[in-house]
Amino acid sequence: MRAIQITEFGGPDVLTLTELPDPEPGPGELLLDVSRAGVNYADTHQAENSYLAQAALPLVPGAEAVGRTSDGRRVVALLGSGGYAEKAVAPAATAWDVPDAVDDLSALGLVVQGASAWLLLRRSVHLAPGESVVVHAAAGGVGTLAVQLAKAWGAGRVIATASSKEKRDLALDLGADVAVDPAEPDLKAALIDANEGRRVDVVLEMTGGSVTDQSLRALAPFGRLAFYGMASRTPPSPVQPAALMAHSTTIAGMWLAHVFQLPGDVMRTALDELFGLVADGRLRVVAGGEYGLAEARRAHEDLRARRTTGKLVLDPSR
Incomplete structure (x- = not known):
């Protein structure tokens, strides 16, 4: 072969x-x-x-x-x-x-990226209706799906970041309320401004470096940041646990492989829901x-x- x-x-x-x-x-x-x-x-x-x-x-x-x-x-x-x-x-x-209504591209887009977006929102940050969500790398595989799922599951405001106007336009087309350039010198202020002057409730982050650092500083009280990658190859600054109390902040890490250690077939549950959303035309890979x-x-x-x-x-x- x-x-x-x-x-x-x-x-x-x-x-x-x-x-x-x-x-x-x-x-x-x-x-x-x-x-x-x-x-x-x-x-x-x-x-x-x-x-x-x-x-x-x-x-x-x-x-x-x-x-x-x-x-x-x-x-x-x-x-x-x-x-x-x-x-x-x-x-x-x-x-x-794979159901007949789900094509090859969609099946592949859902088995890792879709399941990751599902777990991030359902298990890592426990998204509640009305909360604001920042999706970094919103034009990527996980990001495009996380934007759509956050809106479908009742997020109050979805803030996308992406590195080019074309990518930001895509995020807006998928349902984001506003799109921000992650290269903004003061990203913390840009995220708060994009949330109409309020700190943000949830951040999904896979870039690393200063993007993680500034996103943490933008979180509202009881805000949650889920970290699932480091595309920049640059680690964020170390976080002191005591500093998390300043805004009652939660930081979660997520690696898809750990889903198989959960009781029950969580992956099957996630894929059944995701396949159904695609088949119904409510989710697009x-x-x-x-x-x-x-x-x-x-x-x-x-x-x-x-x-x-x-x-x-x-x-x-x-």
């Missing part, structure tokens, strides 16, 4: 198109003929071995794929690795049937670009350079 393989860690240049033997499923695993593979920002971290889970070489990257099993089921699956290929092995426990398997390097380059919006996918057939 054709696949992308990494034999040394580094930037996009380490992604190499090659021929590999077809993978063999073991007990409790499914073999997928991959129709599309998802591309996530976490993949760029995995390629340089800076992700939360350490990687081992050689490696076929790609944590999500949609395709057909040998008995004809159409499923979307979380893999850990192996998605950037014509065939992939998936644990049966992390493969979910924004297409961010489809690349051939041979274009995986370019997909990573575009993602890291923030040239993309929405969901990126690879087509293994080309």
